[in-house]
Amino acid sequence: MRCRQAFPAQPWRATHTIFASLPFGQNGAMVGVTAVDSAGLHAVLLSPEGICLFDASKDTGAADLSVHRAVPPFDRPGFASSLMSDVGHAYLAPTGEPTAIGRYATGESVCRWSQAGETTDVVLGADGPRAVRTYREAQLSREIDLLGSATGGLFPAVHLRVPGPGGYVLDMRLVDHE
Amino acid sequence: MRNQLALAFAGLLLTVPAVEGAAPPWYQDWNSIRRAAAGIKTIEASFVQTRTLKILSRPLVSRGIMAYRRPNDLRWEYRSPLQTLLVVHAGNVRRLIQHGGAWVADASAKLEAMKIVLGEINLWLDGNFSSSRTFRPELRPAEPGQPARVELHPVDPSLGKIISRITITLAERPGTVNAIDIVEEGEGVTHIKFEDAQYDKAIPDERFEPPR
Numbered sequence: 052m053r054c055r056q057a058f059p060a061q062p063w064r065a066t067h068t069i070f071a072s073l074p075f076g077q078n079g080a081m082v083g084v085t086a087v088d089s090a091g092l093h094a095v096l097l098s099p100e101g102i103c104l105f106d107a108s109k110d111t112g113a114a115d116l117s118v119h120r121a122v123p124p125f126d127r128p129g130f131a132s133s134l135m136s137d138v139g140h141a142y143l144a145p146t147g148e149p150t151a152i153g154r155y156a157t158g159e160s161v162c163r164w165s166q167a168g169e170t171t172d173v174v175l176g177a178d179g180p181r182a183v184r185t186y187r188e189a190q191l192s193r194e195i196d197l198l199g200s201a202t203g204g205l206f207p208a209v210h211l212r213v214p215g216p217g218g219y220v221l222d223m224r225l226v227d228h229e
Numbered sequence: 230m231r232n233q234l235a236l237a238f239a240g241l242l243l244t245v246p247a248v249e250g251a252a253p254p255w256y257q258d259w260n261s262i263r264r265a266a267a268g269i270k271t272i273e274a275s276f277v278q279t280r281t282l283k284i285l286s287r288p289l290v291s292r293g294i295m296a297y298r299r300p301n302d303l304r305w306e307y308r309s310p311l312q313t314l315l316v317v318h319a320g321n322v323r324r325l326i327q328h329g330g331a332w333v334a335d336a337s338a339k340l341e342a343m344k345i346v347l348g349e350i351n352l353w354l355d356g357n358f359s360s361s362r363t364f365r366p367e368l369r370p371a372e373p374g375q376p377a378r379v380e381l382h383p384v385d386p387s388l389g390k391i392i393s394r395i396t397i398t399l400a401e402r403p404g405t406v407n408a409i410d411i412v413e414e415g416e417g418v419t420h421i422k423f424e425d426a427q428y429d430k431a432i433p434d435e436r437f438e439p440p441r
Contacts, residue, residue: 064284064285064286066285066289066310068310068311070326070328073336076334077336078326078328078333078334078335078336079326079335079336080311080313080326080328080335081311082289082310082311084282084284084285084289086284086285093284095282095284097280097289099291099307099311099313100278100411100419101278101280101289101291101411101419102391102392102411102413102419103391103413103416103417106416119415120415120416122391222328224310226289226310227287227289229286229287
């Protein structure tokens with residue numbers, strides 16, 4: 052299904068540069084390393100100097116995250132779950148079949164998954180997946196643009212935006228994958 | 230961290246074992262290291278940084294350049310895969326990120342670990358390891374097949390949870406460093422190797438100022 056082309060087939064490992072635009076004009080640059088396989092998801096954030104700022108994993112089917120390292124301010128409450136949610140929404144396909152397939156009023160083709168109070172839309176362009184949008188309680192919670200042509204389901208650039216007062220933007224550029 | 234890394238003076242490898250009757254090596258004790266480092270007025274070099282991680286089958290490779298001018302001017306620039314810049318000049322420290330064709334301020338400069346290390350940089354660039362209050366230095370003499378090195382161990386256990394130790398491999402040229410290894414227990418190693426070093430050439434002030 053074309054909608055599933057928005058996400059890489061497992062297992063995979065990838066390295067991205069990340070430019071984070073945070074509230075109050077705070078900006079930061081990091082390197083993100085992600086590994087996904089049948090056992091679960093593992094995400095690491097490194098400073099440009101290679102220092103591990105954050106390291107966490109979530110086993111498949113597990114309710115909780117395991118945080119192996121979190122250097123301040125990456126140890127603040129909610130950061131781990133938010134980061135893993137960012138990674139999950141950008142790179143992990145929703146489970147099961149789409150709840151609906153159709154078009155927005157604007158004409159874009161969409162595959163929709165509705166699970167546990169959250170809705171995930173994969174928006175298709177003429178040449179394949181273009182965006183992923185997630186909604187919680189009918190409010191947009193994440194907007195993810197997929198830029199360029201994917202290789203093995205990994206797009207050269209991914210632009211993730213979390214709206215709202217505490218919102219932020221992550222510009223992620225693929226460095227390497229396997 | 231970038232501050233520690235800035236302590237790099239690229240040189241060639243391999244330490245020649247001491248020969249009886251020969252002059253003692255420049256790294257025989259803390260005072261001789263400090264004297265040798267004081268003889269270096271400027272350094273410019275490129276570096277290759279490799280980061281190993283358990284979840285990666287091949288290391289992450291970063292590349293950059295550095296410049297140092299005694300007593301306190303520093304430029305530490307990553308060119309790939311991230312483009313970031315640290316400049317220190319006239320007491321001012323600026324850390325920038327290249328994004329969207331422009332240089333923007335880097336908020337990560339506020340990270341406590343970075344601030345601690347920044348406070349150490351002048352000591353290291355002076356070869357003045359023994360005066361550090363943040364790291365306990367140990368001088369490891371050269372052995373066959375192993376050059377002399379300085380091992381730095383965090384004094385504060387909270388910093389030790391982030392960095393378990395730093396190893397600075399000394400080069401043959403007096404006052405210079407060949408490589409730096411930053412070891413994070415359970416999280417792998419960052420290895421920085423310096424290349425194409427040039428010493429004591431004039432470096433203009435603009436190299437230590439943020440881009441306009």
